[in-house]
Amino acid sequence: MTARLAINHLTINFPGQDAPAVDDVSIALQAGRMLALVGESGSGKSLTALSVPQLLPPQAHYQVESILLDGEDISRASTLRLRALRGHRIGIIFQEPLSALNPLHTVARQLAESLQIHQALSDQQARQRSLELLQRVQLPEPERMLGRYPHQLSGGQRQRVMIAIALANNPSVLIADEPTTALDVTVQQGILDLLKELQRDMNLAVLLITHDLGVVARYAEDMAVMNRGKIVESGITREVLAAPQHPYTQQLLSSEPHGIAPSADTDKPMHLQGEEVCVWFKQKRSWGRHDWFHAVDNVDFKLRQGETLGIVGESGSGKSTLALAILRLLDSRGSIRLGTTQLNELRGRALTPLRKRMQVVFQDPWATLNPRMTIGQIIAEGLTVHAREMGRSERDQRVAEILQEVGLDPLARHRYPHEFSGGQRQRIAIARALILRPELLILDEPTSALDRSIQHQVLELLRDLQRRYNLSYVFISHDLKVVRSISHHLIVMRHGHVVESGPTEQVFATPSQDYTRMLLDAAFDERLRQI
């Protein structure tokens, strides 16, 4: 059987960079099968995919022996020919559906555009076909959907519209570039199930680009692992995952968070306690009237000294808002107690001594450090507030020590944030939080923006620090695997409410709520769990 799409010996270079971004890559897609291209960020997997419709950034130099689409070599095709192929024989789905859809056009217009360009359908025919497509991607009430604008749709619905557009002209190849990374786990599952179904029904050849091995294990028939522009291992998914040959694949698999939650110790003293915590936002003020948006509603939580409280939930569940409320960066009602101190009663300057006792690490390693300050200045900032009397040399000494503790070279303090990678930046953010020797650390998705292997290292560091300094953590994440590997206690949030709470292992073993079960089902794949 000949391949639907074959890329032979593709190399992509960027001027000013020594190593090629994609190095002699060859892949083949078969009809009715899904090939997953797996790798960490910067491994060249997206570039490989974009070389097919030749949508590479203009400064990229690329050489390829041939790109065969149904036997036709399209690597040297004219722009006109390529335009006829894009969106017609090759369908593409991008990661972020909000930016891939034009916000000023209705769904009907976006769908019709592609239909009318490639098939020259009349308005009436295009509308008919659009309705079929929306039904095909299982959107409810397709008639009404046609008149909607992208901002009126949810993330999952937008991605379904994107799929409908990609399928509009019955393509033979579908390229999905991280189609679910921006979506919640439960929505993610629906989209991937749909893709899989379409692949079978329409006999599509699908190229799925992802960094998530769980997704690969569940959906893709074939897989290829990329590292630094090279394909290091490829084959049938089941075989590769069962017996990975290349050390990089083995490393990827072993850095999937695993392990059972640490067991809780009921003898330890209570450290952080919240009762009926509410954060409400005013909304829709028209002539003095307003509604309240209940971002966090009647949440109770308990955290013992030296343990970790995991908070999981999908986007918009109020977990980050709760973190800001504990930090007293947002006003809240109810009671939050740290040790014996009632946090809600403190205002303004009275809070300053308390800041020393609890610190925070945020999600985005690129936004968390001020690009205009040296690492030393960033880390020492807390000392300048809470230890004013400390001399310059002693401060410098403390910064060097803390850098060593988080596994960085003390000389890093003279450098600037842009010289560090995502994982290193997160370590710096942890150092900034730790220099005041806090008792409580709030970790708001500290590993979500990192690749799996880096994530693994950062989690190790956090566990180690907790053991050494008896720190208490509030660990917020949407990733159940990560939460499971570190939390003693768990609360599951949805729409601002606590759905379920309890010791982590108990919640995982016997979830009592449907929502929790659904989350767990979406996050843990049977096949991967066995490895």
Place this chain on the structure above:
Amino acid sequence: MLLKNPVSQRQWQAFRSNRRGYWSLWIFMLLFMICSAAEIIANDKPILLSFQGELYSPILFAYPETEFGGMFETEANYRDPFVSDLIEQDGWMLWPLIRFSYNTINYDLSVPSPAPPSAENWLGTDDQGRDVLARIIYGLRISLFFGLLLTIASSIIGVIVGALQGYYGGWVDLTGQRFLEIWSSMPTLYLLIILSSFVKPGFWWLLAIMLLFSWMALVDLVRAEFLRGRNLDYVRAARALGVSDRMIMFRHILPNAMVATLTFMPFILNGSIVTLTSLDFIGFGLPPGSPSMGELLGQGKANLHAPWLGISAFVSLAFMLSLLIFIGEAVRDAFDPRKYLQ
């Protein structure tokens, strides 16, 4: 210090790579130095003179004519052939490049004023026999000083107001915005005309009145930057560390807001210079007799038969404003995040 951090360094590199803007900056600096030292370049008194073995500096000190053997007790008029003969009989005089100040009237013109360019008056004289080049140099100095002072003062006020509004939001922002809307709808020109009827507007009066209305240019920009900046992760982290509001604004958000401010500054400076020029042109500006570009343009309009007046004023003003625009463009490109990030 300012150029130590990598973001600023990349911005400076980007600025330098714009050759036109970079050279414009140097030429502007040079012109600015020349204008600042106008007294040494164009004056009706010698910089230095030696008389009977002693050194005198007429630019700095006033000497009576009797000092040099003359008759009057008033300050010596060194341009008077009688006086200069007296001095040069027993000493020497070091003259500036241009032997006229902005208010020196050349009584020795061979043609009625305005006199065309000649070896003595390089750009001719105006209708009162004053040297045009000297008046341009002094006029540019006043324009530039006025523009710079106005720009700096209105930027400082604008940044402070914008920062407070953006950082605190809520009622502070709402009240501020409404006040700005009302204040910006005041007719500046009418106010100036009304005010000039009961005070005699000098340099500082004009500056103060213009400042009342020009500080609003930057408020919206800086406010937007602070609105964005206060939700940045590193600002939140600083708040969690207990850093005071003032320090957060100054250390963490202001550098970002300065990008917008610095980008706009050359253009604001341009606007200020043009404003002063146009006020002078219609006669509501600096007091009569002051050297000013607007007044020279006005003379050019009144004396169309003496084209050197209008042309000189136009060329020098257009040259200066173009330089500032080129610098402004280079600054804008240098601060373009698409060019200096990654």
